[in-house]
Amino acid sequence: MKKKSAKTRTIRVDALTRVEGEGGLHVKIRDGKVIDVKLKIFEPPRFFEALLRGRNCEEAAGITSRICGICPIAYQMSTVHAVEDALGVRVDGQLRALRRLIYCGEWIESHALHVYLLHAPDFLDYDDAIQMAQEHPELLQRGLKLKKAGNEIIRFLGGREIHPINIRVGGFYKAPSRKSLLALEEQLKWAREAALETVRWTAGLPFPEFEQDFLFVALRHETEYPFNEGRIVSNRGLDIPVRDYEQLFSEEHVEHSTALHSSLKDHDSYFVGPLARYNLNFDRLSPMAREAALAAGLRAVCRNPFQSIVVRSVEILYACDEALRIIEEYEMPEKPAVDFVMKAGTGTSCTEAPRGILYHRFRFDDHGAILDAKIVPPTSQNQKAIESDLLQFVPRNISLPEEELRRRCEQVVRNYDPCISCSTHFLKLHVEHV
Amino acid sequence: MPKNSARAGKGTQSSDGSPKPAAHSAVLVIGLGNPFRGDDSVGRIVAARVRRRNRPHLRVAESSGEGADLLELWADSGAVIVVDAVESGGKTGMVHRFEASQRALPVRFSNSSTHAFGLGEAVEMARALNQLPQRLIVFGIEGRRFDVGSKLSAEVKKAVPHVVECVVEEARRLLAPQVPGSPGSSTSACGA
Numbered sequence: 001m002k003k004k005s006a007k008t009r010t011i012r013v014d015a016l017t018r019v020e021g022e023g024g025l026h027v028k029i030r031d032g033k034v035i036d037v038k039l040k041i042f043e044p045p046r047f048f049e050a051l052l053r054g055r056n057c058e059e060a061a062g063i064t065s066r067i068c069g070i071c072p073i074a075y076q077m078s079t080v081h082a083v084e085d086a087l088g089v090r091v092d093g094q095l096r097a098l099r100r101l102i103y104c105g106e107w108i109e110s111h112a113l114h115v116y117l118l119h120a121p122d123f124l125d126y127d128d129a130i131q132m133a134q135e136h137p138e139l140l141q142r143g144l145k146l147k148k149a150g151n152e153i154i155r156f157l158g159g160r161e162i163h164p165i166n167i168r169v170g171g172f173y174k175a176p177s178r179k180s181l182l183a184l185e186e187q188l189k190w191a192r193e194a195a196l197e198t199v200r201w202t203a204g205l206p207f208p209e210f211e212q213d214f215l216f217v218a219l220r221h222e223t224e225y226p227f228n229e230g231r232i233v234s235n236r237g238l239d240i241p242v243r244d245y246e247q248l249f250s251e252e253h254v255e256h257s258t259a260l261h262s263s264l265k266d267h268d269s270y271f272v273g274p275l276a277r278y279n280l281n282f283d284r285l286s287p288m289a290r291e292a293a294l295a296a297g298l299r300a301v302c303r304n305p306f307q308s309i310v311v312r313s314v315e316i317l318y319a320c321d322e323a324l325r326i327i328e329e330y331e332m333p334e335k336p337a338v339d340f341v342m343k344a345g346t347g348t349s350c351t352e353a354p355r356g357i358l359y360h361r362f363r364f365d366d367h368g369a370i371l372d373a374k375i376v377p378p379t380s381q382n383q384k385a386i387e388s389d390l391l392q393f394v395p396r397n398i399s400l401p402e403e404e405l406r407r408r409c410e411q412v413v414r415n416y417d418p419c420i421s422c423s424t425h426f427l428k429l430h431v432e433h434v
Numbered sequence: 435m436p437k438n439s440a441r442a443g444k445g446t447q448s449s450d451g452s453p454k455p456a457a458h459s460a461v462l463v464i465g466l467g468n469p470f471r472g473d474d475s476v477g478r479i480v481a482a483r484v485r486r487r488n489r490p491h492l493r494v495a496e497s498s499g500e501g502a503d504l505l506e507l508w509a510d511s512g513a514v515i516v517v518d519a520v521e522s523g524g525k526t527g528m529v530h531r532f533e534a535s536q537r538a539l540p541v542r543f544s545n546s547s548t549h550a551f552g553l554g555e556a557v558e559m560a561r562a563l564n565q566l567p568q569r570l571i572v573f574g575i576e577g578r579r580f581d582v583g584s585k586l587s588a589e590v591k592k593a594v595p596h597v598v599e600c601v602v603e604e605a606r607r608l609l610a611p612q613v614p615g616s617p618g619s620s621t622s623a624c625g626a
Contacts, residue, residue: 064469071499113502117551130555133562143564147502 007031011394011406023418025409026256032398036391039098039383039413040255041423052373057083057364058169064375068419070113073106073154075354076167077228080377085243086347089340095171096228096331096407098157101326102167103227103351104319105153108191110354111274111312111319112150114417115198116143119309122411124204139201140259142194146316149191165286171337181330188324191266195317196292200309203296208408211303212392214385215267216276219352224282225318226277228351233280234270235301242350245359251376262381269384272356273416274311275302288326289318305389306414311416340380342368353378355417379418386416460491461605462511462567465525466499466518466553472584473526473577476594477517479586480573483598491609492602493596505560512606514567519590520555520574527589529597529602530574535566572605573597 005378011027028036042327048067052060061079065072077099091099116139126132133140157176158164164172208315217238219230240248251260264270284291293314302311329391346363356378363371387414397405465481467474478496485494493511497503499518508514520530522540532539538561539554551559553572560566575597579587 069500113551117502128555129551130558130562133559137563140559144502144505148506151503151506 008279009402011402013262013406013410019174020128025390025413027394027409029398030395034391037394038256039385039386039390041101041259041383043172044141046322049375050371052362052370055370057086057362057370059370060170060362060370060373061167061169062163062165067375067377070110070419071106071355072163073102073167073345073351074351074358075375077103077351078349078353078358080167080169080364081349082347082362083364084340085347085349085370086362086364087169087340087343088345089170089338091171091338094331095175095336095338097173097326097330098172098311099164099167100224100227101323102157104166104323104326105150105157106226107319108150108195108197108316108323109147109154109403110417111316112143112147112198114190114354115202115309115312116140116146119312119414119419121200122407122414123207123309130389131212142197142207146191146194146198149187149194149320152187153184168337168342169186171333171335173336175330175333175336176188181327185324185327188320192288192317194322195313195320196288199292199296199310199314199317202313203298203325205309207304207306209304210306210393212305212389212391214275214278214303214305215264215270215272217264217272217357217381218280219350219357220280223284225281225286225322226352230287230350232350232357234264235279236425238264240309242359245350245376246374248362249359251379251380257383259380259383260375260376261383263384270381271305271385272314272381274354274356275305275308276356277352278302278311278314285314286321288321289314292317305412308415308417322419342366355379355419356381377419380414382416382418386413386418389415405407440550447485459512460493461500461515462508463492463494463515464507465496465518466502466504467596468498471582472579473575473587473590474580474585476519476575476577476590476597479594480517480575480597480601483594484601486596487602489605492605499552501553501556501559504556505565506523506588507571508567509565513569513605514571514590515604515608516553516570516572516574517575517597517601519577519580521577521580522574525589526576526578526587527534527591527593528576529600530572530576531600532572532574533570534572535568535570539572545548553577569608571608573600573604577615591609 007030009053013025024040026038026040027415045285050061055063060083061076064075064079064268067075121128121132124132129140144185154164159166216235219226220233221230230246231239231241249262251262254261279301294312323404344364344366348358348361350357358378359376365371390409393412397408400408410411463481463484465477467477469475469478481494481496484492495507534557539557556598575590575593577590
């Protein structure tokens with residue numbers, strides 16, 4: 001470990017591990033002060049928005065779901081809802097419930113992967129989940145089984161786990177019978193118990209004191225914990241319909257990232273994802289999830305990003321609980337999709353991907369051919385918040401040995417469960433002391 | 435069994451979807467990769483060709499290579515062959531063979547995946563949890579082009595028929611209990 005003789009230090013992580021995609025981190029320190037933090041995303045841009053032009057809006061969900069293997073449902077949901085918004089199609093009743101159900105599946109599988117395999121090793125001082133599995137096989141077995149329960153929902157309703165094929169504009173290609181859906185119940189009851197255990201277990205992990213005054217942004221719905229619908233709200237009074245998103249949120253290119261940085265008008269950074277959702281929708285959680293959160297020592301508002309692992313666990317519990325409710329109340333709809341007439345239009349949508357709000361806008365012609373598309377994934381919106389956290393975190397921990405500081409910086413990044421593949425667009429950590 | 439395999443095929447990312455029997459006597463062949471990332475698709479291309487052979491003792495699946503998906507896919511199989519693209523600085527089109535049930539895959543080989551939890555991690559996780567198939571052979575094909583939208587490189591394309599033969603031959607040996615497969619790893623003629 002290098003000591004303070006040099007005035008300038010650099011912490012570099014060339015390739016961040018336990019994140020989806022390729023990226024790095026570069027922290028520059030001078031005289032004990034952090035002078036620069038860059039979350040470097042160098043996964044090549046993927047040009048999905050351009051690729052969509054000329055394609056029919058009805059096939060768009062099959063294309064956008066390719067943006068991510070972990071959260072394809074989020075892309076499919078934002079896509080079909082944007083198209084439906086343009087066409088004036090409203091999907092209600094059991095079809096709407098089924099869409100919530102498949103989203104529950106995605107939250108369960110994505111959150112279980114992050115909580116158990118990607119994030120937990122940071123708290124227990126293991127290099128990775130494999131090392132952790134050698135000492136705590138029962139934890140990893142539970143995590144993997146929980147993830148499987150989420151995948152099962154997606155496989156069942158979506159036709160397959162990755163890049164599902166059953167979702168379409170207006171609803172689904174095929175709706176399940178009540179009897180077949182009930183087959184998911186037993187596994188989900190196990191999953192709900194396992195999720196409850198997960199909340200209790202994560203609540204006991206060691207958390208550094210790191211409360212931040214974040215600007216949280218999430219969807220909020222009149223009665224539900226948000227998945228597919230709601231207004232975009234913040235903890236500082238923002239309350240807008242989704243169609244106004246681009247009036248207040250903008251994207252800019254920065255040199256060190258192939259993912260565009262998002263900002264909210266008159267603010268620097270904002271925070272999307274489980275913590276934001278939870279803080280803005282605590283009262284919309286199911287009683288079981290709310291009680292588990294309080295019993296775990298969380299309050300209605302949590303400002304410590306390290307505790308996002310507990311909040312993610314609460315959301316797994318909520319998703320299991322909600323999935324069971326939907327299944328219990330399910331009756332097979334007469335038709336698997338709502339009829340619609342194709343016409344020219346522009347539509348917007350925002351849904352709650354596991355990592356936060358995912359905005360889409362499509363404009364298409366009379367035949368449904370896409371003229372232009374805009375997609376803003378959650379990780380690109382969180383980039384500034386991640387950098388800002390590092391700017392706060394590093395000075396407080398500057399006396400840590402180099403290797404330890406580097407590990408903790410990576411943990412700060414992983415608090416956000418960044419999906420770099422999604423935001424472009426990968427991760428590697430450089431800390432430079434100049 | 436072959437009917438199930440055919441269903442598993444059709445461009446699916448995952449298992450055959452039918453309820454799994456307690457254990458399979460057939461060899462499971464898993465092709466890994468992203469079909470839209472040039473040489474990364476070679477595992478799936480090989481798997482598709484093996485499927486077309488329609489051998490009753492072979493089950494074929496394709497996967498994006500996400501680790502938890504792999505753990506689930508091979509959970510009930512005693513003998514598994516995985517085919518994936520690798521990037522180790524070797525000559526493009528070169529074929530590596532590893533006996534992953536005996537030892538860890540070289541770390542550098544997992545780099546061509548953008549997954550946080552990929553093949554290398556899945557193998558070691560399965561080993562830690564005592565869930566590793568009794569025999570797990572990995573064929574790695576050296577690629578050079580992994581960017582989105584790119585095509586298979588000529589060298590990798592040329593290697594495909596050879597790898598298909600390697601897989602079929604490996605499966606034949608795995609199914610012949612009295613003939614032990616050659617352990618360890620090799621880079622020549624599939625270690626045959």
